[in-house]
Amino acid sequence: MVRFRLLGSIEADIDGVPVDLGHPRQRAVLAALLVETNQTVRTDQLVDRLWGEDPPLRARETLYTYLSRLRAALAGATEVQLSRRSGGYSLTIENTHAVDLHLFRHLRAQPQPADDERALTSLEEALRLWRGEPLAELDGPWVTELRTALAAERLAAELDHADVALRCGRHQELLPQLYARAEHHPLDERVAGQLLLALYRSGRQADAMERYQQIRVKLSEELGADPSPRLQQLYQQILTADGQLTVPARTVAPVPRHLPAPPRMFVGRASELAALTNVMDSAAEPGTTVVISAIAGAGGIGKTWLALHWAHQNLDRFPDGQLFVDLHGFCPEGEPLSPEAAIRGFLDALGVAPDQIPMDPHAQAARYRSAVAGKRMLIVLDNAVDTDQLTTLLPGAPTCTVVVTSRRHLTGLVARHSAHHLPLDVLSGPEATALLTARLGSDRIAAEPEAAQELLTYCGGFPLALNIIAGRAHIQPLVPLAALAAELRDAGLSALDETDMAASLPTVLSWSYANLTVEQARVFGLLAIAPGPDIDLPAVASLTDLPLPQANRVLRALADASLIEQDMNARWRMHDLIRAYAADTVRNLTSDAQESALRRVVDFYLHTARAGERLIHPHRPAIELDPPVTGSHPHPLNDQAAALTWFSKEHPCLMAAQRLAGERKWYDAVWQIAWALDTFHVRQGYLHDRLAAWRTGLAAAENKGDPAAILRAHRSLGRVCTRAGRHTEALDHMNQALRLAEDTGDLLTEIQTHGALTGAWAQQGDIQQALEHGTSALRLSEAIDHPAGKAVMLNAVGWLHARLGHYEQARTHCEASLALHRVHHNPQGQAATLESLGYVAHRTDQQDLALDYYQQALSLYRSLGHTYNQADALDQLGQVHLALGQHDQTRAVWREAMDLYRQQGRDAETGRVQQQLDELASTPEPV
Template identity: 35%
Template sequence: MRYQLLGPVTATGPQGPVPVAGPKRRAVLAALLLNANRVVSERQLSNLVWGNDPPASVRGQIQVHVSELRKLVGRDTILRQAPGYLIVVRPGELDLHAFDEAVTLARDELEAGRAESAAERLRVVLDTWRGPALGGVTEPLRALEGPALNERRLSALEDFFDARLAAGRHVHTVGELRQAVGRHPFRERLQVQLMLALHRCGRTPEALQVYADTRARLASEVGIEPGRSLRETHLRLLRDTTEGAAADAPGRAPVADVPVAHVPIGDGPVADVSVVDVPAVDVPGTDVPGPEVPAGVPAAVREGRRALAEQALVPRQLPSDPPLFVGRAEQLERLDALLTPGTPDTPGTPDTPGTPDTPGTPHTPGTPHTPGTSDAPLTTTVVAAIGGGPGVGKTSLAVRWAHRVRDRFPDGQLYVPLRRRGTDGTALDPAEAAAEVLEAFGVPAPRVPAAATPRFGLYRSVLAGRRVLIVLDDAQSAEQVRPLLPGVPGCLVVVTSRTRLDGLVAAEGAWPVTVDLLSDDETREFLARRLGAARVAAEPEAADRLGALCARLPLALAIVAARAAALPHFPLGALAEELRDACGDLDALDSGDPATDLRAAFTRSYRSLGPRAARLYRLLGLHPGPEVTPCVAAGLLGEPVRRARPLLAELSRAHLLTEDAPGRYRRHDLLRAHALELTLAHDTRRTGGPPSSGCSP
């Protein structure tokens, strides 16, 4: 028989593979093989296969699995010996035993100076691994025994790279080392090997960058400094700049260590360098100080190190700045106040009276403005909550302002959509959003915890000490946003939502910014930007009618403007007549593109409502006027006013109604058309006609 544990657990007999069915049976076999030729008690088997929650019939199940395994591998192979079972494994039958023997021989060869032979032996034995150890067994066994087996493989892989470097094969080893480091970024021995390989290839600046990146990663994700071996290798490379690239020839001995104190630099005098002579500089993208190359090192090494440091991973994820952005001066000024020191009644920095040309001076709408002219870090995590109805331009405002202030956040600008693409528009789990941010900062997927709580902890650790701008677009609720708020000061979070995030304002001090319909002047400018000022000026009344028929809603205006731009020979008056003749039918505003589907945008907001508020929204389609009161709502529902008020409040939180004054609500005509579609499809079909409009307290 042949048994395989280094990958999927399998058994092979003289006639070929033996079918070991089911994770539990494979786990029983693997547990016995891991203790080959030794007794494994029933209690041990239970813990290894079922973990801490075995079934009441565990002893009987073990007996059944052992009985079936005996049929496959032979009754004399698995023996019953109190207090459990023993599997007899002969030399050469178990791949794990063969692996350990080969690694031991290779290490002896490497110690004896036979690096080429050791490297080849290790390569062959590493190729026997067919994937992560113990594949196809139960989770308890894989969790208990898998890490130790995979550690044996990694240790052998590091031995292989040592042998390759000792054999002078550094040129051909760099690529494999980079792959290994990418998969195991916290293995310092691999980092040391990569640094040495690069240095011996004459690529010392890249070797120094490996150290800087590793040090920054360890500090930001684990909170520790590099180990002694990595630090000493780094210092050695800083001092040893005379070693050139060597031929990649078999048998070349590794370069000898350069003495620590006196290092010859070029043709000049001996340089005396110690640890305290190395000043610290900031590693870009982190708050972790990194070592600078000493003054005596040649300029090429110094410049290469500096250039590579400047290329440290800094995410720049913002969508493009909206080129045809119009208006929103009031909202932009309100957002600017978040980052302007001395602005009263805003979070972030203490109040300081503003003076001309200094932070704190009020910004005049419509004039160029660089918000927060002071580059001082924020004294708290600032959260802006941009809310508004569907199609009103929340994301455009957030992206426009993010571009205006991005220079304040040199460590990264992130854009995270919190709603999945598609017609259903389901909300993204915040843990998935956190994983996207970690990936943006270069955290490898295997290092991202599977459980939500440690994942959010790592998320906050990565952001700690960084000045990062995060745009969380289209949030469903405050609960979705809270886990994604950084834990320490210095970051800015901009949240957009079609739902008013009152909980985020109340508990986290978010700064609310509401986006409404465009004004008449902004609507004309909107059309002029897309159609040309001359075309709009030639038909000003038609342009105004188009704006009114689109309810001055940016998404609707963009759809109409796109049609008008595609038909430059059509008078604007003709297009306005088409819209008027459609009598509010939303099909007239169908763009054919799911990303700009007006009906779908309205429907996503509608689906966020509770059943009773959704019914009221539909019934409001039967109300002809723009203004809605609790009495009107009660009449449509056929219920007392006291029951209508909370439903109106829910519609207002969803920005499907706007409360201009206490008890006075309005909605635009396109929302009414959408509501009418829904009520005609649902309510009149059920009731046989529209509800009454009586009002009772």
């Protein structure tokens, strides 16, 4: 939706996002077209309106530039079209009411209904569109002439409004503006008559008579004329206290207009505004139920602003008035407003005489429902604490619409009264940028783009935080944005604290915190210091030492208070600023309580990961762990698929848990988490995370002084460095591991280390060195009768023989390896060996056999979720398809391999496969 504003500074926005209208003369072009929307304005008229009698030499060319820029600026508004017409240009707008000037004229020209209150509503809505001097930033003869004409239109509307308001008996509230208008228009007899009547009806007959004499003298001195017959007649009626001047008895109740002013700097929220409108548009016909929208969100998220902005946009839907009440559900002063007090305020606003208001609260509620029955009214119930506070305030009339805002989700209102729940989240990136730009101006943002982005990043789309920063920057125009960003970096959340409680983010959040129970407050604080960006229910149960059902109830309560939220994967998270506040509250817990909670959750991640690792790689030698601490309950995983799913969801939390364990000097947990993550990291191709995990793991093992852990960490880090192409570092770690293994006399560890060195030397291209280590590992496996290790090394040695061109030896070793792997039900070993056999078959021109081997290997890798080796197998499979002349199949598997390589950050492999595809594209298709 596009909006244009001329009755003040020239502005435009598309879906709430301001449009950059550029140079003032470019704005003047837009104004000249908007004044005559949907009509053709001749080119010479446009030139005249821009420059008057003194246009520049290349005026038309400059005009065309402005028009082109305007067309580009408005490109996002599908309902607006700037077109060239015969002899000129036209700005076509589907809804002319999108221009405030045309909407003003439409509202003023509405036929006067029999009900003066509704006429008053229409005129007030028209006058609210004025925001100061029209076209404020422009000058020139045409602008001056137009501004004068518009001022006359505004005055006429104000006078019409005063006439209707006087008929409605609003003489006392009109007096201040009538006095001011009389000062500006001392010779206007209509203004004078309105002031005289308002004074008389306010019981100030003498003042009215004196005012008449002042006007009579002024007219005589400045115009040489007497007051008009109409004004003289009014004076005589005042002089004689004519009963006809009394306000006529009215049976129509006053139309309440209780809405506070709309937010001036409102941007974005297009989908939420549309959702509110859709609720009304899709509601059943009157006679069924009240339409209720419940806007829920954290303190400072913009709920009231959204409600007020939507309400003011839709005033025409509620001709019988609007009621507004702040229920003080979350305020530091006193208790929430009682329903009885709110109803009493509503009854006063609806014009119910005090002697007609019953004493009994239930009777008052019934009187309130009777007063709004059959009326098309909007009732905004702001800042509600719970459903019980609201129930009595809901009208019985289905013609009414209710908008509720609360920090709680008000499930009862949804369940019992069919309310439409509208959760309000932070602003999107473009919306947050638009808000900061609207507050500070595009020039200031453009002058310091990096600092502005840092401010946006820190605030994370939180409207109150953005407005605090924008307000501070606005009142300190000489302070660089970089200085404000530095203050946020240094002071954290306290930088968003203000003396005005309603404009202080920590204070606003504290009002929600104050409503929590002791248990909810404890969990809220612990969630802030838990490792990772989010958390699931089982982890929360261990963190808090609560049974699962009770932990779930507390989480639901915190979500209901809009302090945390649950995503589509049933994981709980909180905004960074709320997390910062929660981290401050955790100081209410003793350091021992915090330490115990963190140890429980780290043990939860460690022991669950260890169990998951055993499911996805049961043939890998296990490590022994100490039992989890009391209160930590690892999550049960039923099978390999469940384990892979858990690892995928919890990976960021597992990495964070390892970092936390390092900070707390829980050294065993550090290297053990690295070990438990290793298979998942290998299969998913998480090379950088694997490298980071084992570097941390090695440092922890060395700090602990555990030789076995140091050996494992060196060997594992050597394997990672091999994959990363860090060959010198890889050999250094593995040689250290081999020395430790030989010193301990642990042959199984020695086998594993020789196996790792086999891969390291092969990766460097030194096949002979690799074969020596592979043969040593195979010989040791046979010596200690270790069939699993023997199967792995048979394949490794076979693969090395294949690399040397010894295909028969390679086949013999690999077939023996495959048989052993099948006996011991090791699908990963089978897949790796089938891949080796596929390579041998391909090299010996047995392409059909190679195809079968690779497809079997690929099927096993997919079942294991081993995407790293899956990519390699696809790459090799493509070579076989190519050898068979199957170009379509070749392209398909290479593209799939390249997608996996790209996801894994394997740039060299990605480039190589792309080159293969390019070469294939230039190869003629086989006949």
